[in-house]
Amino acid sequence: MNLERYQRIQQVLKARQADLTLCLEDVHKPNNVSAVIRSADATGIHKIHAVWPNEMRTLSHTSAGARNWVDVETHDDIDTAIAELKAQGMQVLVTNLSNSAVDFRQVDYTKPTAIILGNEKAGASAKAKQLADQDIMIPMLGMVQSLNVSVASAVILYEAQRQREAAGMYDNDISSVPQQTIHRLLFERGHPVLAKVAKRKGLPYPTLDEQGQIVADDQWWAEMQKK
Template identity: 40%
Template sequence: MLTSLQNPLVKLFRKLHQAKARRSQAQFLLEGTHLIQEALATSYPLDIACYTPAWQQAHPDLALRLEQRAERVELVSDAVLEGMATTQHPDGVVAIAPQLLHPPNLDVQGIGLAVETLQDPGNLGTVIRTAVAAGVDGLWLSADSVAPDHPRVLRASAGQWFRLPLAVVDDLNSLLTNWNQAGVQLVATSSYATTDYWAVDFTKPTVIVLGNEGAGLSADLQRQATVQVRIPMAGAVESLNVGVSAALLLYEARRQREWESRGVKE
């Protein structure tokens, strides 16, 4: 069992707390039982897994599956595990995994989601979780957004990160241009729009475009939208959290598509 905080393995895990190291090593951290369960459930590869004796005793089946799946497995003390993790009170297991983003199909036939300059990891994780729940085909994220392998993104996604085709895009504007030319409907929210979001026909191939938490969507991407919609709000509320906005539009799209599949007319 590893008990020294000076062990090179501890230093390797700690390096991956930083985005620069995650990029250079093409690896990221998984922390906590739930994320490990989701990684195993989706057959995501694992390079190194570490857990404490107490965790192994509490989760013997998971520990066995980790031994079978991960390239390397180590039993570590509580102090060593705390030194490896980014959270203050880790629940007994951490792992290193390779960065293997599964890009979505650019030929959008259902509902896609494009997000520009999203900064808060909790917001991105929430958007990912909602997108999977709503049955989105894929997510395209601008390169100046928070890194999708940020530990807080993974935790906020509740493990759904592994189930969403996702791509980081250097030029989101050009991608929207291509979709526009291909006849894909591009839907963006705007405070100046007069069309309510539920009035849009989401049964068409559609990409919903969302912007930064504070500044919203850039002018260039706003101009690309073929449909601009508003989310009606009462009182003095000017805007909603980006995760809430995503949920409203995505579930309206899902509702319309399910009704169409059942032959229900509105």
């Protein structure tokens, strides 16, 4: 890994927002999932959550690109997902055109926040709407009453980014992402081939120096070279 790439990865990880996330509920079109993850990466999201449709239990059909930089945590159902998000102290918002919905720009996204996005056909489930803290909507001035789920995610996330950037939340020298996770990402993204071998053999990732180069003892290298 060259120094420029190592420094770029460090810069990206420092800006990651561990307390801002999305939760996809039964979003089933791979191109939409890929687009949502791309927007999440672009706005500094560290992890998104998902409840997949029964016929789609993995991300195998989505493009690798941004997915390599955004963790995806899968939940069995929306109840479990929302319970975990609330346990983390997040306000849970759901996109839903209801009488109680507020303009998405009126929300304070500098607070720990999770945004539920429902599937392409029916939107968020009744359970998600019931458990969420607040309904939000994107004002529509045309004949169409909703945006594509990937477009909606980008619109909302960039408002969240705007607010957090104004509050200086992307300028922290110390990332809100755990150091152990940062080390894992630095190693896996900087040394992908060696990371795969180490993972397959159950070996820990060794330290990286200031240049992003591996600092490991002879025993680790010997284990890595064994067939």
